[in-house]
Amino acid sequence: MHDSPRDRRHLVVPLLVAVGLLVLLLLPLIIPSFYLFLSTRILVFGLFATAFNVVFGYAGMPSLGHAAFFGAGAYVVGLASTRTELPFPVVLLLALLVGTALGVVFGLMNLRVRGIYLLLLTLALAQAVFGLAFTQVSITGGDNGIFGIAREGLVPVGLPYFYWFVLGIVGVSLALMWQFMRSPVGMAITGLRESESRLAATGYRVGMYRVWAFAVSGAFAALAGMLDAYLVGSVSPANLAFLLSAEVVVMAILGGARYFFGPFLGAALILGLEFYVSTFTTRWTIVLGALYIVTALFMSDGVLGRIAHWRQRSGQRAGTATGPGPDGSATSSGGPVPDGVPALPAGAALPSMSGSGPAEPTPSRSTASARTTASARTTEPRP
Amino acid sequence: MLEVQAVDTFYGSSQILHAATLSVREGEVVGLLGRNGMGKTTLVHTIVGLLHPRSGEITFDGKRISTLPAEKISRLGMTLVPQGHRVFPSLTVRENLRIARRRVGPGEWTMEEVLENFPALEQRWSVSAGKLSGGQQQMLAMGRALLGNGRIMLLDEPTEGLDPQTVARMGEVIDELRRRGTSAILVEQKVNFTLDRVDRAVVLSRGRIVHETDRPQELKADAAALQRLLGVSAGHGAAVHS
Numbered sequence: 001m002h003d004s005p006r007d008r009r010h011l012v013v014p015l016l017v018a019v020g021l022l023v024l025l026l027l028p029l030i031i032p033s034f035y036l037f038l039s040t041r042i043l044v045f046g047l048f049a050t051a052f053n054v055v056f057g058y059a060g061m062p063s064l065g066h067a068a069f070f071g072a073g074a075y076v077v078g079l080a081s082t083r084t085e086l087p088f089p090v091v092l093l094l095a096l097l098v099g100t101a102l103g104v105v106f107g108l109m110n111l112r113v114r115g116i117y118l119l120l121l122t123l124a125l126a127q128a129v130f131g132l133a134f135t136q137v138s139i140t141g142g143d144n145g146i147f148g149i150a151r152e153g154l155v156p157v158g159l160p161y162f163y164w165f166v167l168g169i170v171g172v173s174l175a176l177m178w179q180f181m182r183s184p185v186g187m188a189i190t191g192l193r194e195s196e197s198r199l200a201a202t203g204y205r206v207g208m209y210r211v212w213a214f215a216v217s218g219a220f221a222a223l224a225g226m227l228d229a230y231l232v233g234s235v236s237p238a239n240l241a242f243l244l245s246a247e248v249v250v251m252a253i254l255g256g257a258r259y260f261f262g263p264f265l266g267a268a269l270i271l272g273l274e275f276y277v278s279t280f281t282t283r284w285t286i287v288l289g290a291l292y293i294v295t296a297l298f299m300s301d302g303v304l305g306r307i308a309h310w311r312q313r314s315g316q317r318a319g320t321a322t323g324p325g326p327d328g329s330a331t332s333s334g335g336p337v338p339d340g341v342p343a344l345p346a347g348a349a350l351p352s353m354s355g356s357g358p359a360e361p362t363p364s365r366s367t368a369s370a371r372t373t374a375s376a377r378t379t380e381p382r383p
Numbered sequence: 384m385l386e387v388q389a390v391d392t393f394y395g396s397s398q399i400l401h402a403a404t405l406s407v408r409e410g411e412v413v414g415l416l417g418r419n420g421m422g423k424t425t426l427v428h429t430i431v432g433l434l435h436p437r438s439g440e441i442t443f444d445g446k447r448i449s450t451l452p453a454e455k456i457s458r459l460g461m462t463l464v465p466q467g468h469r470v471f472p473s474l475t476v477r478e479n480l481r482i483a484r485r486r487v488g489p490g491e492w493t494m495e496e497v498l499e500n501f502p503a504l505e506q507r508w509s510v511s512a513g514k515l516s517g518g519q520q521q522m523l524a525m526g527r528a529l530l531g532n533g534r535i536m537l538l539d540e541p542t543e544g545l546d547p548q549t550v551a552r553m554g555e556v557i558d559e560l561r562r563r564g565t566s567a568i569l570v571e572q573k574v575n576f577t578l579d580r581v582d583r584a585v586v587l588s589r590g591r592i593v594h595e596t597d598r599p600q601e602l603k604a605d606a607a608a609l610q611r612l613l614g615v616s617a618g619h620g621a622a623v624h625s
Binding site: 184194204206258 | 431453454457458462463465469471472473478481482483485531
């Protein structure tokens with residue numbers, strides 16, 4: 001008996017994930033310490049970009065103020081580790097609380113604005129936080145920031161241990177965000193992006209879910225900021241600056257804001273390219289600027305969106321499309337969609353949140369519906 | 384149960400509804416007929432709170448709702464099947480149904496019942512709603528409204544653009560709503576489909592209620608009235624044209 005392509009894929013995907021996890025775990029034993037530093041930064045910024053995408057990609061709210069959350073988390077570590085002797089779990093909790101509280105403030109302040117005004121208001125709020133850090137010299141160190149943030153006591157001395165520590169926290173955070181986006185609250189947040197009025201007509205308090213999105217996003221962005229402060233050993237107003245807010249937007253768009261792992265991929269690409277280009281020229285920011293322009297002009301779906309598009313086209317050429325729907329009608333996305341390829345619904349410009357996890361079983365029933373076979377179901381894995 | 388009293392609704396400076404008055408009693412299904420652009424969807428949106436009237440009053444179970452936001456009105460027990468198969472396209476069928484589900488008591492719709500009525504949804508259970516055909520999206524929109532288990536359902540052209548088989552299925556579900564005693568306002572272009580299954584029919588023209596009858600079958604048989612009010616001739620499958 002031969003395995004079908006679907007069966008083979010069901011085996012290949014977990015295998016690839018397992019190999020990927022193993023490589024990530026063994027990385028400190030394989031690569032030099034500088035590359036390990038870069039890898040740790042990618043993990044931290046991958047977490048930041050994924051947290052940002054809760055507001056941007058899922059809730060459909062453009063924000064230019066996310067550096068405020070990242071910087072707030074970093075300053076919590078800076079102040080806690082240089083002025084107090086609080087144990088790490090308390091610092092972690094404080095960073096999460098500060099990020100959440102700031103997220104609630106951002107969410108509440110942004111209840112009445114949409115689109116470009118939301119962009120401006122988030123920018124203004126973040127600039128206010130930046131200004132606070134810049135001017136409160138006695139507390140924050142002003143322009144100099146806070147130095148000497150030590151990792152001692154956190155993990156054994158050595159970057160590999162810190163890398164594993166970050167890998168663990170980022171892994172757990174991503175899993176929590178993944179689950180959150182699949183929860184009823186997460187689904188309602190996605191509903192915000194698709195149609196606020198439709199969500200309201202279903203009985204959901206639209207404003208409350210906007211605040212939820214900012215709160216969750218703020219908490220995990222602050223967590224990323226906290227990890228960055230431990231990694232770099234210092235924190236300064238640059239952690240709160242507008243440039244960082246803009247960079248995380250590009251990370252999300254470049255990787256693919258329609259996909260859960262898109263922003264993480266975008267962070268890896270940008271940080272990797274930043275490192276690679278800077279080894280050749282001191283004018284690497286020009287190259288990055290060009291990349292941002294190309295991304296904005298030609299890659300609005302991001303890398304994962306392009307891959308999905310190519311897979312869809314190659315699937316159509318290979319004639320492996322699912323064909324017409326059960327009622328004999330064509331799909332509304334403009335033609336047959338290859339099995340397992342994320343759809344690009346007409347008009348949808350933001351991420352899909354359907355996960356690649358096992359599909360929730362339908363409730364048992366009798367009669368006609370019982371005739372449905374497993375092969376008739378179409379699952380929709382996402383990268 | 385639902386009272387719409389002399390409601391005026393505007394889009395900007397354009398007045399769409401002119402003193403529109405309508406009532407729905409407990410367990411009653413009211414058909415709202417009219418040509419395209421006569422204000423049917425505007426009236427529905429005004430009732431569910433997506434638009435707010437400039438004057439007039441809407442009460443639901445004696446409570447004034449004309450100034451309430453849509454989410455509060457929905458939580459009072461009003462569900463909407465929006466025109467044009469509006470669902471959440473990037474959520475899967477399962478997720479679309481799940482976020483619409485409300486508490487279930489005796490006689491209320493369960494997920495199993497919805498899937499029994501629309502088996503195509505089960506077959507596309509894990510597929511993004513945006514990838515469904517128009518008919519399937521309409522079934523999903525209907526399923527979402529049923530799972531909302533409201534006390535009154537507003538169906539805005541639920542059969543628009545559907546094949547005859549799916550139209551028949553929609554009709555069966557509306558009939559089941561009547562049997563269960565759920566009140567409804569059925570906005571439709573299909574005259575016979577509507578008049579065959581409503582307790583009362585109301586005709587809207589240029590934002591005004593111009594005709595109301597609690598004998599829908601008589602209206603169905605009155606070719607002159609149909610021609611005058613809706614521009615259609617009586618007969619099988621008569622539909623309103625713009």
